[in-house]
Amino acid sequence: MKGPSKPPSPAKVSRSLSDYVYDPKTRGLVLQALVALLLVWFVGSIIENTIRNLEAQGIASGFDFLDNTAGFDISQTLIAYTNTMTYARAFLVGLLNTLLVAVVGIFLATIVGFGIGIARLSGNWLVATLASVYIETLRNIPPLLMLFAVYFGVLKTLPSPRDSLELPLSSYLNTRGLYFPAPIWGDGTWLFLLGLVAGLGGVVLLYFRARRKFILTGQAPSVAVPAAGLIIGLPLVAFVAAGSPLAFEYPVAGRFNLKGGLVVQPEFIALLAGLTLYTAAFIAEIVRSGILAVHKGQREAAAALGLHQGQIMRLVVIPQALRVIIPPLTNQYLNLTKNSSLAVAIGYPDLVSVFAGTVLNQTNQAVEVILITMSVYLLLSLLTSLFMNWFNARVALVER
Amino acid sequence: MRYWVAGCLALLTAMSQLAGQAGAQTTSTLDTVKARGQLQCGVNTGLAGFSAPDDAGTWKGLDVDVCRAISAAIFKDTSKIKFVPLTAKERFTALQSGEIDVLSRNTTWTMSRDTAAGLSFAGINYYDGQGFMVKKSLDVVSAKELSGASICVQTGTTTELNLADYFRSNKIEYDPVVFEKLPEVLAAYNAGRCDAFTTDVSQLYSIRLTLGNAADHIVLPEIISKEPLGPVVRQGDAQWGNIVRWTLNAMINAEELAVTQANVDQMKNSKNPEIRRLLGLEGEYGKAVGLDADWAYQILKLVGNYGESFDRNVGAGSPLGIARGQNALWKDGGLQYAPPIR
Numbered sequence: 001m002k003g004p005s006k007p008p009s010p011a012k013v014s015r016s017l018s019d020y021v022y023d024p025k026t027r028g029l030v031l032q033a034l035v036a037l038l039l040v041w042f043v044g045s046i047i048e049n050t051i052r053n054l055e056a057q058g059i060a061s062g063f064d065f066l067d068n069t070a071g072f073d074i075s076q077t078l079i080a081y082t083n084t085m086t087y088a089r090a091f092l093v094g095l096l097n098t099l100l101v102a103v104v105g106i107f108l109a110t111i112v113g114f115g116i117g118i119a120r121l122s123g124n125w126l127v128a129t130l131a132s133v134y135i136e137t138l139r140n141i142p143p144l145l146m147l148f149a150v151y152f153g154v155l156k157t158l159p160s161p162r163d164s165l166e167l168p169l170s171s172y173l174n175t176r177g178l179y180f181p182a183p184i185w186g187d188g189t190w191l192f193l194l195g196l197v198a199g200l201g202g203v204v205l206l207y208f209r210a211r212r213k214f215i216l217t218g219q220a221p222s223v224a225v226p227a228a229g230l231i232i233g234l235p236l237v238a239f240v241a242a243g244s245p246l247a248f249e250y251p252v253a254g255r256f257n258l259k260g261g262l263v264v265q266p267e268f269i270a271l272l273a274g275l276t277l278y279t280a281a282f283i284a285e286i287v288r289s290g291i292l293a294v295h296k297g298q299r300e301a302a303a304a305l306g307l308h309q310g311q312i313m314r315l316v317v318i319p320q321a322l323r324v325i326i327p328p329l330t331n332q333y334l335n336l337t338k339n340s341s342l343a344v345a346i347g348y349p350d351l352v353s354v355f356a357g358t359v360l361n362q363t364n365q366a367v368e369v370i371l372i373t374m375s376v377y378l379l380l381s382l383l384t385s386l387f388m389n390w391f392n393a394r395v396a397l398v399e400r
Numbered sequence: 401m402r403y404w405v406a407g408c409l410a411l412l413t414a415m416s417q418l419a420g421q422a423g424a425q426t427t428s429t430l431d432t433v434k435a436r437g438q439l440q441c442g443v444n445t446g447l448a449g450f451s452a453p454d455d456a457g458t459w460k461g462l463d464v465d466v467c468r469a470i471s472a473a474i475f476k477d478t479s480k481i482k483f484v485p486l487t488a489k490e491r492f493t494a495l496q497s498g499e500i501d502v503l504s505r506n507t508t509w510t511m512s513r514d515t516a517a518g519l520s521f522a523g524i525n526y527y528d529g530q531g532f533m534v535k536k537s538l539d540v541v542s543a544k545e546l547s548g549a550s551i552c553v554q555t556g557t558t559t560e561l562n563l564a565d566y567f568r569s570n571k572i573e574y575d576p577v578v579f580e581k582l583p584e585v586l587a588a589y590n591a592g593r594c595d596a597f598t599t600d601v602s603q604l605y606s607i608r609l610t611l612g613n614a615a616d617h618i619v620l621p622e623i624i625s626k627e628p629l630g631p632v633v634r635q636g637d638a639q640w641g642n643i644v645r646w647t648l649n650a651m652i653n654a655e656e657l658a659v660t661q662a663n664v665d666q667m668k669n670s671k672n673p674e675i676r677r678l679l680g681l682e683g684e685y686g687k688a689v690g691l692d693a694d695w696a697y698q699i700l701k702l703v704g705n706y707g708e709s710f711d712r713n714v715g716a717g718s719p720l721g722i723a724r725g726q727n728a729l730w731k732d733g734g735l736q737y738a739p740p741i742r
């Protein structure tokens with residue numbers, strides 16, 4: 001311990017065992033290690049206990065069931081699925097259905113929420129009051145009730161399949177959902193896709209060039225027309241060049257229902273609408289408080305520079321408000337994802353309905369199924385948080 | 401800090417105790433039920449004729465009578481029961497976890513439930529099969545015509561699987577709409593979301609009566625599965641399984657021997673050895689299942705025999721008016737056949 005070259009520090013010389021005991025750092029480390037051990041032991045014994053009890057009760061355990069044939073049908077599948085496929089496949093179908101409603105719901109709720117949040121601050125009394133009424137009503141309704149109201153409301157209003165509502169573009173609406181013609185892509189589709197990608201790339205290029213010019217010269221060149229030309233024109237040319245490789249399958253009347261085409265089911269519409277409207281009310285409040293958190297001097301300064309109302313919002317207020325908005329917004333995104341599990345109540349085949357519902361009941365392996373389901377929601381929440389944290393770090397005020 | 405350490409220690413001791421306890425879970429269900437002074441019986445949330453509370457809040461039905469008979473055999477009293485209403489999805493977990501002692505809730509005896517699920521079926525109190533109900537206005541007369549139809553079904557049932565099997569083997573396309581709870585299934589069927597509703601036929605008859613104008617709905621003739629319904633217990637307690645099994649057997653045997661609620665006291669004078677064994681006048685059959693000698697007498701006195709229970713709950717004497725059919729005694733051409741008490 002005592003090197004000849006280093007002069008011994010007084011503290012080190014006199015260290016005895018009791019010094020370690022009273023050293024807060026050492027003590028902290030030891031205690032933490034103890035707690036960690038305790039935790040590992042606690043979790044370990046729960047697992048062991050569960051396995052032992054399941055065995056004692058003669059209940060099958062393990063994850064082998066995932067490879068067994070599912071044997072049941074699912075009404076909405078984003079990937080190919082038939083009832084001869086495995087439980088693992090059914091799990092994937094349910095997961096994708098959950099992701100679909102969560103992602104689309106988050107997207108829509110953000111737009112609606114921002115709109116209403118800004119509307120609530122509007123100088124127009126009517127607009128502000130309507131926004132307030134919306135927020136106060138929807139925030140105070142339990143989401144499950146809301147889903148029931150929307151779902152059965154939707155079902156009661158829609159016409160029966162025999163007198164479907166005819167919409168433009170050969171689309172129909174009835175109690176079984178919204179029917180569109182299904183596109184069927186033929187040979188040569190790749191050329192069209194290539195055109196699309198090239199068009200998109202061109203637009204991005206245009207945008208960056210315009211931005212550079214703006215930064216260098218202060219002039220903002222209008223890119224709308226060339227951009228539109230690129231993104232519509234290029235694919236169009238490619239499409240024609242490939243010999244129009246697109247046909248449509250139209251929904252036609254069957255005995256009970258329309259047949260063919262693409263269907264958006266009423267369960268999905270109701271779940272999406274319910275979650276969006278509900279979450280938007282909370283997002284609106286977050287947006288409002290975020291905007292109010294931006295000092296009014298900022299607006300006045302921006303106005304003094306000659307920016308108009310829209311520019312003030314977009315260029316000055318919102319970027320600053322985002323710092324306040326994003327953390328609680330993340331919470332709402334997580335809530336929406338978790339609330340999507342209420343789908344089971346209105347017959348939308350999400351993860352909870354398909355996996356923690358049907359699969360659990362067919363296999364009776366409650367512990368495993370619930371464990372997997374919980375892990376999925378945990379993972380989804382963590383991923384959302386990670387992404388939002390990254391985004392938050394990007395918009396955070398860089399202090400100098 | 402010291403409190404904190406003390407807390408951890410307390411948790412530790414509690415945990416080790418818990419671990420020990422769970423390992424040594426061998427107390428008999430009968431003792432638990434007796435000590436509690438109450439039988440916890442899992443029933444349907446509301447299915448008229450099988451298990452549903454009446455206007456006065458008293459549970460009534462064919463499945464409820466099984467609970468009442470078990471309570472009569474143990475306590476000589478049919479009211480020492482806590483009824484636990486369960487949806488299709490909740491029922492097995494409730495039984496596995498010990499929330500209920502016996503499940504008597506139109507539950508189909510299948511191999512996986514009887515084995516891998518850790519459960520054990522104690523008999524069959526209703527022979528059923530799955531069918532379809534459709535609105536009369538659809539002009540459908542056979543399930544084979546249901547190609548392209550939307551079909552409402554409740555999750556957690558054998559119904560869901562049979563449906564897929566039937567349509568797959570008949571190469572018919574359909575669109576399943578799956579709900580967790582019965583009220584939503586029915587609301588969706590009523591709102592026209594589905595063309596057909598499917599479950600066990602007995603339940604279709606029961607539910608049809610609740611749909612407003614019952615004549616607007618018809619039950620299609622196809623029976624697409626075997627649904628032997630009966631009471632279920634946990635595996636691993638043979639005595640308890642015997643009590644439930646023989647409660648049901650006693651009710652069926654009593655019908656065969658023409659012992660009824662009304663004549664059971666008179667029957668005590670009977671010379672028929674089968675009746676004497678049933679009523680506990682000969683042999684030690686009560687003791688063999690851990691009960692008093694008059695266990696079956698109490699069942700018959702307080703609940704009645706199988707035929708009586710069938711009649712007043714789902715049969716001719718009830719609004720359902722279901723014919724005995726497969727549920728008649730074997731000697732009358734049905735399937736109800738109980739092993740002898742001897």
Ligand SMILES: N[C@@H](CCC(=O)N[C@@H](CS)C(=O)NCC(=O)O)C(=O)O
Pocket residue numbers: 444445446447486487488489506507508509554556557558559581582599600603627629
């Ligand atoms: N026998 C079938 C189906 C029994 C079943 O749960 N039927 C449903 C549909 S009628 C029911 O009783 N639901 C009432 C509820 O869950 O409350 C099984 O054991 O899986």
